[in-house]
Amino acid sequence: MRTILLLPLATMMGIISSCNSNQKSATGADTSSTNPLFTKSTLPFEAPPFDKIKDSDFKPALEEGMKQHLTEIEKIANNTDTPTFDNTLVAMEKSGELLTRASRVLNVLTGANTDSTLQKLQEEEAPKLAAHQDAIYLNSKLFARVKAIYDSRATLKLDPESFRLVEYYFQQFEKAGANLSDDDKAKLKKLNGEEATLSAQFNNKLLAAAKAGALTISDTTALAGLSQGEKDALAQNAKANKLDGKWQISIQNTTQQPLLQSLSNRDTRQKLFNASWNRAERSDSNDTRSTIVKIAQIRAQKAKLLGFPNYAAWNLQDQMAKTPEAVDKFFAQLVPASVARAKKEGADIQALIDKQKGSFKLQPYDWNFYSEQVRKQKFNLDENEIKPYFELNNVLQNGVFYAANLLYGLTFKERHDIPVYQKDVRVFDVIDKDGSQIGLFYCDYFKRDNKNGGAWMDNMVGQSKLLGTKPVIFNVCNFTKPADGQPALISFDDVTTMFHEFGHGLHGLFASQQYPSLSGTNVARDFVEFPSQFNEHWASYPQVFSHYAVHYKTGKPMPQELVDKIKKAATFNQGYSLTEIIAAAALDMQWHELSADAPLQDADKFEMAALTKTGLNLPEVPSRYRSSYFLHIWANGYAAGYYAYLWTEMLDDDAYSWFTENGGLTRANGQRFRDMILSRGNTIEYGKMFKDFRGHAPNIKPMEEKRGLLGQ
Secondary structure, three states, rough: OOOOOOOOOOHHHOOOOOOOOOOOOOOOEEEEEEEEOHHOOOOHHOOOOOOOHHHHHHHHHHHHHHHHHHHHHHHOOOOOOOOOOHHHHHHOOOOOOOHHHHHHHHHHHHHHOOHHHHHHHHHHHHHHHHHHHHHHHOOOHHHHHHHHHHHHHHHHHOOHHHHHHHHHHHHHHHHHOOOHHHHHHHHEEEEEEEHHHHHHHHHHHHHHHHHHOOHHHHOOOHOOOOOOHHHHHHHHHHHHHOOOOOEEEEEOOOOHHHHHHOOHHHHHHHHOOOOOOOOOOOOOOOOOOOHHHHHHHHHHHHHHOOOOOHHHHHHEEEOOOOOOOHHHHHHHHHHHHHHHHHHHHHHHHHHHHOOOOOOOOHHHHHHHHHHHHHHHHHHOOOOOHHHHHHHHHHHHHHHHHHHHHHOOOOOOEEEEOOOOOOOOOOOEEEEEOOEEEEEEEEEEEOOOOOOOOEEEEEEEEEOEOOOOOOOOOEEEEEOOOOOOOOOOOOOHHHHHHHHHHHHHHHHHOOOOOOOHHHOOOOOOHHHHHHHHHHHHHHOOOOOHHHHHHOOOOOOOEEOOHHHHHHOEEEEHHHHHHHHHHHHHHHHHHHHOOOOOOOOOOOOHHHHHHHHHHOOOOOOOOOOOOOOHHHHHHHHHOOOOOOOOOOOOHHHHHHHHHHHOOOOOHHHHHHHHHHHHOOOOOOOOOOOHHHHHHOOOOOHHHHHHHHHHOOOO
16 A cells, blocks of 8 residues: 655644745854755755755754744744734744755655664654644643634634634644643653654664565575566665675565565465565564554553543544544445455465365465466466556656646656756656646655655645745655666556556645645545545556557557456455455554553554454455554554545545546546645545535445445
8 A cells, every 4th residue: 555654743834935045043053055954945846955965964954943943933922912813823834944844855865765874863853853843732822822713713704725724723733732731731742752752763673674674585496487577676686785696575565575476486485475574573673563562552641641532533533534433334334345255265266276286275475376376367367468568657658647638738847957866766847738837746666775665755845825835746666676778567556556646746736725734635644545546547547548558669559358358357356455455454443542541562462353353364364564564553644544545445436436427537527626626735624525526425335346345
């Protein structure tokens, strides 16, 4: 599953639109000439000058940024004038320029191109950033001003977006603990600092665990089943790690690993699966279990302090789902059919193993290998037959960008004059239908050992009419980089990932808000995946698919016979796919439904009990993420929120059904979706926004139909 890597909450207060070139720090020191982060970038759209930024620039920029931000906040809080929308909320939206700029750039690097210096900095600054956030949201004078504006909002002559901002700030302050007593605020600050430190430690441990868990192969016969191109890429990977003459398989963030589908050597499959499954449970310095159980306990304690029975109940109050009970009800609609489907799929695989006289019981590391054979039998479809039609750059230019042109009139022009943070990163101008440039798009598609697993989107610069800024967006993925001189051939799952992350990108690029806090993808977790998953549909839309699915050697389109096979196989293995995701989502919810009185958990026992309780403990269908390497929930902001991927799948499939009912892919339909969803940010209540577009509340039936679950 894909993820968005978001900014630390301490930087979500907005930025100032301009900065003097001879800026003095809060302490009076001249900072203008020594650190590029201290001044607004002069590059197009204020893109970060990565060629000038050094690791040593971040600490002074962050710490001076926090000082400046607090000075601005104190000025607002201590203002003796009557609280108004402009002198309080707009002033807050304009505060924190330096901190936001430094945090955004640091966020790019720590996620996609980190090093030991930045990792150490992350751990050192995390509790300081948490304390900084507390200094804002737990400021009694500031909250009094926010509350005064909120209480009088009905009498204020505000436009709808400004009215929404009033509600947003009041809810954020209340959620952060602004109503607590001073003693309880002190307790909360301590817990927030501890959680921030542990989350940063978890992130760094996991990155190290994944790197250390890479499987090294010494004998090429162990790689039977792989193509020569795949073997060459593994050899190149080994060479990069000073393992000449060997092959190295890097561990990706999910439980199952891509090469398990092709490896015919069962011993190698088992070793690769175990390397993934146990990556963070080796009782070494990278073991994350003691860290995650402490994080879970701290979150439960925070929730109790804030007046909630558990962390999930506290966290979901501003989400579309609202309550854990709503999420559990949603799961209840999916679990029986998905588990039944997975068991049937498992029986089909076991029958094939028995037919081949395998004399063993299906194990999780066998599933993808044999399910691929079942797929070949049922649909005569071979993944290796498909990949030559999906060359990465062609998919990007003639698929992802082409669909955006058909739907929204966008065009893209690559440029090479803007510095990037790593040589594989590419930059594009994004040009609207009227010829105006709306932003920049960066893409970083290949896996590296110093890059977090998964895929995500984020802003380097956010959009805001108030601040005069336009979006600078980046997408990050973890596709295997081919050996030198060979094409980057990807799977259809990878193609879908590209469309998905670019859907997030469109949500950011089409942002059209006055206020940075409400702009673009600054929406609830269980709404933010809606635009991205919706954009996946165009990957298989005939007009788009035929435009990019061409053979990388011959340039000929994919034969219709093969296209038809892909369509027929669309619901294949969906029981497994859905069950592994629900298992992860249910695991997340149960970690965050722990009460503050619960003892420190044993991570392995808790996980087993949690999956058993929900009927999802199928040994051959492991959770998509094990607790010990569940990056989404322990470090990436999806705590009690991983369900969002499934929730928004319901939204996106229902929204796509509107398109099928109204002429499909047309410019007019795209413009309607842009106007009513992609450009709205957090300016309208989510349920209303969806209903205004679709005409009714979300319906789960299109999702069940797409997954092939109806009639199960």
